[in-house]
Amino acid sequence: MSVRTRGARLRRGVLAAMITAALCGPVSAAAVPRTPAPAPAALPGLSADTLDVRYTANRGNIAEAAEMAKTAGDVQRGQALTALAAADRHFLSFDGRGEGRAVEVLGDLAGADRISVLVPGSDTTLDTFDGLSSRIGGAARSLQAQIHRQAPGAKVAVVAWLGYTPPKTISTDVLTTSRAEDGARELRAFVSSVERVNSGARVSLMCHSYGTVVCGRAASGLDVADIAVYGSPGTAAESLAGWGTTARVWAGRGEQDWITYVPSASISVLGTTIGFGADPTSRGFGARVFATGDAGHSDYLAPHSVSLTNLARIALGAASDVTDD
Incomplete structure (x- = not known):
């Protein structure tokens, strides 16, 4: 062959x-069950002037999602999101669902x-x-x-x-x-x-x-x-x-x-x-x-x-x- x-x-x-x-x-x-998560943060329209506002809002939303995951017993998701919520990271958008x-x-x-x-x-x-x-x-x-x-x-x-x-x-x-x-x-x-x-x-x-x-x-x-x-x-x-x-x-x-x-x-x-x-x-x-x-x-x-x-x-x-x- x-x-x-x-x-x-x-x-x-x-x-x-x-x-x-x-x-x-x-x-x-x-x-596979779904891990609970908050709705995405309310964000202003994307522009050069709103970047910092969006970064801050998403950081808070990620931290909230991390706590919800830990409470639900999803250790992997909770740890992953805790890392994403670090102060030196910048997210334009986030949806934890x-x-x-x-x-x-x-x-x-x-x-x-x-x-x-x-x-x-x-x-x-x-x-x-x-x-x-x-x-x-x-x-x-x-x-x-x-x-x-x-x-x-x-x-x-x-x-x-x-x-x-x-x-x-x-x-x-x-x-x-x-x-x-x-x-x-x-x-x-x-x-x-x-x-x-x-x-x-x-x-x-x-x-x-x-x-x-x-x-x-x-x-x-x-x-x-x-x-x-x-x-x-x-x-x-x-x-x-x-x-x-x-x-x-x-x-x-x-x-x-x-x-x-x-x-x-x-x-x-x-x-x-x-x-x-x-x-x-x-x-x-x-x-x-x-x-x-x-x-x-x-x-x-x-x-x-x-x-x-x-x-x-x-x-x-x-x-x-x-x-x-």
Whole structure:
């Protein structure tokens, strides 16, 4: 049997396993209880003048949510939220209900020349917001630190955007665009709100895993300078022409990323399209491929990595410095 044939069979097997897991998984997940949380804080409209008010109100709301979680016996959520409520952290928005939503700002959003928005993939919740560079909060800090190393005087703000409800890895949603469509609407609205805060800044989107589907669906007409997708299962488009964007689009896939074995295809199952089509790093897609070294699926923002170095260059708008494979 040829290597190509074995690879094709492996990819088909992976897709079949994913479909089976997605169809069976929700049965066991449905009974998970919800941790109580307060309604989101009442916030003024987003502008440069209301940032501090929003940060303060959300900090109080997060602290209240942490206490409610602890009282309900959800130690993990309580600890996670206590960390988010620290005095040196700044959240534009927060909703502690359900899996939760949170949008954190690192740096001076109103005074930045460039703003990078990180869009996460599946299994991202308030419980998994913080931690190492494999999680969105840690990834944002890793990117900000790398930007400062490469360009100490640059005015760049980084946003950890959990502004939608990502699917679980074991769910029907993770194989379709349903959550991505919702996320795309929220992402477009967020980018528009950022323009009200800082109309002069150039915005870039940094999109990981299922978050690349969100960015692909949001891209049409969106006023951003750069969109970087990495660890992508596909973007629900066969080529960049389907995105309808004038932004520079970058794509990377690490040598150790298991997403390589997910078929770059889509199929119809019971009237629903499963899968996300072409690999955005493929020659025919049309994106600018950037080097990622031996990154695994959760390693793209790991300190000192090739992928982090290039993503920082993209965030800085230094397109000519980005290396390819």
